[in-house]
Amino acid sequence: MNNKVLIADYFDCISLSVQQTLNKNNFFETNEAKCCDDAFLKIKKAIYDNKPYKLLISSLNFKDDYRNSKLNSGEELISAIKKIQPDIKIIVFSEEVKTYRIQSLFNNYNINAFVYKGRNSLIELEKAIQATFVEKIKPVSEFEALLYHKYSVNITEYDHSLLKLVSFGYRLDEISKDFKKLKIKPFGESSIEKNINKLRISFNAKNSAHLIAIVKDMGLL
Structure with missing residues (x-):
């Protein structure tokens, strides 16, 4: 079974925490990328090597490292990856709170889950990962319940x-x-x-x- 996961996040502490969550049962093969361009290249190389990633866990915001980057945000990364690997599963792990932006990720890129970086976020992330890998409907977190029920008006x-x-x-x-x-x-x-x-x-x-x-x-x- 393909259990390769790529974690795209600028902060080492976040990547490390996510890897520790993934490696609790030694089931996942994990790699990380600190910028969007590197993440895209790793996805592309894995496809070329016929060892594609099953899941991308990505932040939305990346700090400028003063390189001439082609991809500068999580949305741009997801859009680029979906063009070369449409079936890859994607979990967005972000502190984003603007509902229109989150909704657009589901509507435009068909992401599998959104997990808010906050209290109990690693627990929610673990649930989303497990649900994504076993092909079940993912659990709805407290934040997502707020997103879809209290703020149910969809804006474009x-x-x-x-x-x-x-x-x-x-x-x-x-x-x-x-x-x-x-x-x-x-x-x-x-x-x-x-x-x-x-x-x-x-x-x-x-x-x-x-x-x-x-x-x-x-x-x-």
């Missing part, structure tokens, strides 16, 4: 970009110009206004200021 990257500009006090015409320049569609003023109204209804907000206050409290902005 478009919504997030729109909310960000609204929070900066941009007018409709200014948002339209920015979206058109960045090729973000729809960028018409009427469409933008309709989307803002839709978000107000979704979040039960009285006005734009109230909407921004709500999404900030929820960690969506």
Whole structure:
């Protein structure tokens, strides 16, 4: 059985803790990478050697080590790896709390689990690893329960970009110009206004200021 696992995390202490969690029963063959480019190259080489990794456990945020890196975030790493090994299993182990960003990982890359770096995180990670390897539905952690139930409104990257500009006090015409320049569609003023109204209804907000206050409290902005 393929039990190769690659841990991609900038911090040695995190990688070591994850390896210790994996090696409790000497079942897993583990390797680590401190930057996204190195992680990608290890995945690529393993495929070439016909000894591919079964699972990637990756952080989302990596510190700049002043190299000319091609991949600079966990999302970029996951996207690149999925193109060369679509069937690899992925667990994101991160301190990220913005739900739109986490949701996009499930929606866009079909990751297997998200585990929040916090209290009891290694216990939650161990559960996610075990469930991923035995092909069962993974357990839902306390953080994920919060993500999917309390904050069940799903916002898109478009919504997030729109909310960000609204929070900066941009007018409709200014948002339209920015979206058109960045090729973000729809960028018409009427469409933008309709989307803002839709978000107000979704979040039960009285006005734009109230909407921004709500999404900030929820960690969506």
